Amino acid sequence: MLKQRIAGLLNERRSGFSMPQAFYVDEEIFQADLEAVFASDWLFACSVAEIKRPGDYVTMEIGRDSVVILRDRDGEVKAYFNTCRHRGSRICLKESGRANRLVCPYHQWVYELDGRLINARQMPADFDKSGYALVPVHVEVICGMVYVNVAENPPSLARFRDTVTPYIAPHQPDRTKVAFSSTIIEEANWKLVIENNRECYHCAGNHPALLVTLVEFALPDDPAANATFKNLMDTSTARWDRLALPHKPADGGVEFRCIRLPFNEDCVSFTRDGAPACNKLLADFTEPDLGSVRMFRVPNNWNHFLADHIIHFRVLPLGPNRTAVKTTWLVHEDAVEGVDYDINRLTEVWTETNDEDRILAEHNHQGIQSRAYRPGPFAPSEFMLKNFAEWYYGKMSDYVHGPAHRIAAE
Amino acid sequence: MLKQRIAGLLNERRSGFSMPQAFYVDEEIFQADLEAVFASDWLFACSVAEIKRPGDYVTMEIGRDSVVILRDRDGEVKAYFNTCRHRGSRICLKESGRANRLVCPYHQWVYELDGRLINARQMPADFDKSGYALVPVHVEVICGMVYVNVAENPPSLARFRDTVTPYIAPHQPDRTKVAFSSTIIEEANWKLVIENNRECYHCAGNHPALLVTLVEFALPDDPAANATFKNLMDTSTARWDRLALPHKPADGGVEFRCIRLPFNEDCVSFTRDGAPACNKLLADFTEPDLGSVRMFRVPNNWNHFLADHIIHFRVLPLGPNRTAVKTTWLVHEDAVEGVDYDINRLTEVWTETNDEDRILAEHNHQGIQSRAYRPGPFAPSEFMLKNFAEWYYGKMSDYVHGPAHRIAAE
Amino acid sequence: MLKQRIAGLLNERRSGFSMPQAFYVDEEIFQADLEAVFASDWLFACSVAEIKRPGDYVTMEIGRDSVVILRDRDGEVKAYFNTCRHRGSRICLKESGRANRLVCPYHQWVYELDGRLINARQMPADFDKSGYALVPVHVEVICGMVYVNVAENPPSLARFRDTVTPYIAPHQPDRTKVAFSSTIIEEANWKLVIENNRECYHCAGNHPALLVTLVEFALPDDPAANATFKNLMDTSTARWDRLALPHKPADGGVEFRCIRLPFNEDCVSFTRDGAPACNKLLADFTEPDLGSVRMFRVPNNWNHFLADHIIHFRVLPLGPNRTAVKTTWLVHEDAVEGVDYDINRLTEVWTETNDEDRILAEHNHQGIQSRAYRPGPFAPSEFMLKNFAEWYYGKMSDYVHGPAHRIAAE
């Protein structure tokens, strides 16, 4: 019956327009989102810089599931559902930490970092521990970014990996450390949070600090771009070509986007004045002005890779009208706080920008609730929202009709 | 299925008794109330004193809908759904304010005060702005009171207007200003808030400050009234007749009520001691003792019009067990705060009374939740609750069977 | 349809394993619990020490029902739904208090302590008060413990009464007074709160203060017990036999449990050091070391009866993931605070223990929410959880199929 309802809503969709109301505000559809998207897709979890040493772990909440992501004794990244096989207690209670073994706080069942149950005190002699390992979660590491997937048979990430690696690898994310991270809660549907991020149509009116450095154009050949931007592109691409850094828009279809774009004239980083945020550059860069690789991947992640730092954004749905956005700033692992970088200076522009975006998304959510809401037309600069809607409609169509349906129709 | 359920509950109703439990506490029936009552009826919104100048606006929340009410350039009062036609953001973010034009905070689409979209930056040349005006909401102004209706074809207000105008107009609400307003949240169903207001059976035990001035009787010929009240009525009506002020109970059926009643002996206003709250009287009154016109209208409004001030009460449902009550005190527009009136003195009696009523309504709601609740009999002085129940049952019956059903049966 | 669902879940149950997920986390099943368990079973309400004098009352919330329990003029304990027969207001607003008569705060209808409506001011002369008595709730007092039942035809408590009285009566609960009580809210399903209490498998890792005095074994012949415990049992039972105090495990089936067990060597009470908490012993005891009678009864109560004090624990469900736990400490009615006992010393061990258990139950609830949760196997020392599950499945089966079904099958 919910599937019928969704099928009906999908029939109402109109290309180039925002989505029918229920997709943004409905409780049942939110539950469908959790299954059709968040329990089926690869999700950005964290940076490898957050789990450098064996036993380092982070936890994340995907709907009702807590997942623990850790580095095992062999240096591999592994992920498990954070639920004990005895009577189901959470095991790792903190957002991040370090553990030699995973010990359940309730009755102290002990799990190895590879997930095996290795001790269950007081259980009978004939108790077969091998049947009670932690339930694994699929995990992939791509250019220092950890992605997890709670489905049984996740799709391949090969195309994504192959495409984005040439852009990101030169920034050497494996040699970074976390300078700062923050999580904010937005009282808005997760799709509104993503849509907000997928266009800069709202930037001029809302992001004074960001626009000091960020160019508002999303494509090198943006038809709306002026001569200044064209000159800037020409100078920048010449420099990047010299350094053998890829920059042209990658073909990620509706799944992902990857491109290198310049900062505004005389700006090299997301700071108030455009000067570097960290004097120790990433990798072995000597050139501070590499613009930024802007990488986005559905459903929950966008990133900036600069010469001097990296920013990851992670979106997780908490409810039909509640979304968590975590921002993580990475710098070179040898950079010294207070010497090479100042945390406030490094983070203030995106901290402000995140808050501005939160307010926009919240008012968007409120307005959409009305009986007067009708899907409205995208501006040309909102072309990425069209991609996002298409991708989402595809996921919901798979959910309603089964994936075979879509493949057969192609 | 919900309609079947409501039909079943309507069959259980018993005249002269409080309503079946579900009407007070059920989540689904609350959703039906939002449609059957709040999306179909005229609702009290505000006083014209709150939007005196062109561009002045107030916003109000009717269920999931935000509505903006404003005065346009021609001095007319207009109302719109507060939802942008681009991607649905709220437009006016404050409870009240002033705007030359309505500019959406998200991407700055600009609407004229008459609702037309007059600018949508960066949209293609062939974009037809005329298809994207703000969605209008019906609005009527009656004796300075603004009523709105979000339905497509609202019923007529002519009878209400014609009946109450002779009572209210002499107080000249157009020449008032807002002295103070407050909003309280009551953890009770909106119908319990209204019922609480429709009887003074609870006054003796709960409203010490109010009863200094308020007579507990609701009708000039109240059978329970004593000789003191009868004398008071005689003296008062003689004075009002001399001043040509109507006072007899108006015939508003179950829709509204309008009557002028005296204050207690030697009292002229809702103050702690009964002395005037504002020395500058309304209109061009010279007589401070005009009793008060008590006007009530389903579903969400009651009022007092005195010689020296006006009080509007506005009820809006927030959930099955949450209701907002806004109180607005108006005085003569030339009255000077600190000279002619003191805000604390003007507002303290009804501020206390509102809070006493909030507690009563909350305990009422809690008790009704029990499996032991059974509809109980009204006391004679609760006759207005019978009217209210009849009106409400009529609305629900219309909702379940369609309005034709009722008209045909009459 | 809900009943079908529950029947399906009952088919999934596996003996010796924790319950299927939905029983712990589902909103609908929580509503079924309220009917099948809390509106059908006898519930522990309070101690008679809380309502010593005529007119003393306590209120408690059972789902959406508030119940008032009081001592009437004849010294009998009575219980009523705390809902006025006029328009349904709550009547007693406090958790405990004293009243000569029950007067509704809304319109002052007056009820005698025996429930009769004795005054309803302003009601017409022909109003028949006899039809509007408070709705009674069944109540039974067993060894100073007040149990209530909101069902129409409660089952018999005779077997429970007859079995536990010999264990508890010697502690003379009628001669006690309340030294302290506290209520904590646990963000966990009520069944997880009960399960947590029904095993001490978690004690070693979580209850340092409690384990100073509490023996971790639940049975005199615990197969896991060591020589120390066996010696302790032998010495203790010899002493109890001498004092004619019953101690062997009672046969309460899945309904209740009653047993006397010793404290650890050299300990006599739940204090930090094991020394007495109150110098004035209960009854006319002279022997401070009587171990403790541990009594549990489904669905909502466990207790300890010591030589020097009594502790009652009362569990009430607030939501699928919210539970209230009230703890009440009783001492001899002639004990003097500051002389015979110190409140902090009396209460600190179980205050800490309750909080430790709260955290365990909350993490248990969180972990069970996951799609990775599967019912897990009980350790031998968790045998009481098997009883609890059996009892609960029986209640749900009765709810789904009707009680006749189960009786016929026996």
Ligand code: FES
């Ligand atoms: S729940 Fe993990 S050890 Fe018991």
Ligand code: FES
């Ligand atoms: S949502 Fe209003 S301008 Fe975009």
Ligand code: FES
């Ligand atoms: S509700 Fe109790 S007296 Fe009116």
Ligand SMILES: [Fe+3]
């Ligand atoms: Fe933004």
Ligand SMILES: [Fe+3]
């Ligand atoms: Fe009142």
Ligand SMILES: [Fe+3]
């Ligand atoms: Fe415990």
